[in-house]
Amino acid sequence: MSAERSPARRRLSMGEREMAVGYALLLPGLLGLAIFVVYPVISGVSLAFQSQYLLEPEKNRWVGFQNFVRFLTQEPKLGLYIGNTVRWVLGSVVGRVTLGMILALLLNRDMPFRGVYRALALIPWVMPGVVSAIIWQWIYNANWGIFNHILKVLGLIRENITWLADRKFIWPAILLVSIWHGYPFSYAFILAGLQVIPHDLYEAALIDGASRWASFRYITLPMLRPVLFVLLLLQTVWNANEFTAIWMLTKGGPADYTMTLAPLVYQTSFIFYRVGYGASIAVLLSAVVMTFAVIYIRTVRSEV
Incomplete structure (x- = not known):
C-alpha cells in the first residue's frame, strides 16, 4: 500500500508576500500605538467613571457619570x-x-x-x-x-x-x-x-494699480x-x-x-489626589476640543 502524499503547499503570490511584509513592518508601530496611546486613553476614560482618591484607595468604586454631573452642576468656579x-x-x-x-x-x-x-x-x-x-x-x-x-x-x-x-x-x-x-x-x-504663491499674481496686480493692502486681501489671504x-x-x-x-x-x-481646564486637571489629580474627578474634567475637555474640531472642519472644508 503506497503512502499517501501530503497535499502540496500553495506558494504565496508576489502581492501576498509584499502584503505580509508590510503588515510585519507595521506591527511594531501598531504595538507601540496600542501601548502608549490606546491603553492610556482607555484607562483615563475608565478613571473618569470611578471615585479614585489616592489617600483612601480602599474607598475606590465605580460611580458612573457622577463625576461629570458634579463638575457640571456643583463646581462653584x-x-x-x-x-x-x-x-x-x-x-x-x-x-x-x-x-x-x-x-x-x-x-x-x-x-x-x-x-x-x-x-x-x-x-x-x-x-x-x-x-x-x-x-x-x-x-x-x-x-x-x-x-x-x-x-x-x-x-x-x-x-x-x-x-x-x-x-x-x-x-x-x-x-x-x-x-x-x-x-x-x-x-x-x-x-x-x-x-x-506665484509671484506673477503680484506683478499682474501691480500693473493693474492694486495697492499693497489690496494685494494682501485679494491674493495673499485667499491663497x-x-x-x-x-x-x-x-x-x-x-x-x-x-x-x-x-x-x-x-x-x-x-x-x-x-486657572484654565488643563492645569485644573493636574491640580485635581496630582495635588488634591482626586484622580477620578480629574480624569472626568480631562475627558470633558477632550470632548469639547474634538467637537470643536469636527464642527470647524465641516464648516471650513467647503470654503477651502
Missing part, C-alpha cells in the same frame, strides 16, 4: 474656569497667528541677511516650554526683573509692578509669554505658504486659506490643552484667577 480657558485660547491663537503673519510677510521679502533673520525668529520655538517660563519669571520679577527696570528707565512707571500677581496685569503678562513662545510655529507655517485653516485648528487644540506656561508662571493663581 465652573464659569471662571471655562471663561479663563476661552480667554487663554483666543488670546494665544490670535496673538500667535497675527505676529506670525506679520513676521512671515516681512521675512518673505528680499533683504540682506534674510536667512539669518528667519533663523533668529525661530529661537523662542526651539526653547523648551519650562525654560521659557522660568526666563519670563525672572523678567517679570517684581523686585529685580528687567521688565520693571526698562519701564522705569523709560519713565513709564514709578513703582515696581507685580506682573504675575496683580489682576490688572496678570492676563496680558501670561498671554505675552504664550504668544512669544508660540508665534514661531505660525510664522514658519505661513512663510512656507507664502513661498508657493493662504488652506494654510490658515490647518494652523488655526492646530493652535486652538494645542492652546486648549496648554499646561506648562500657566502652571509655571502662576499655578492658576491668584485664587484661580488664571
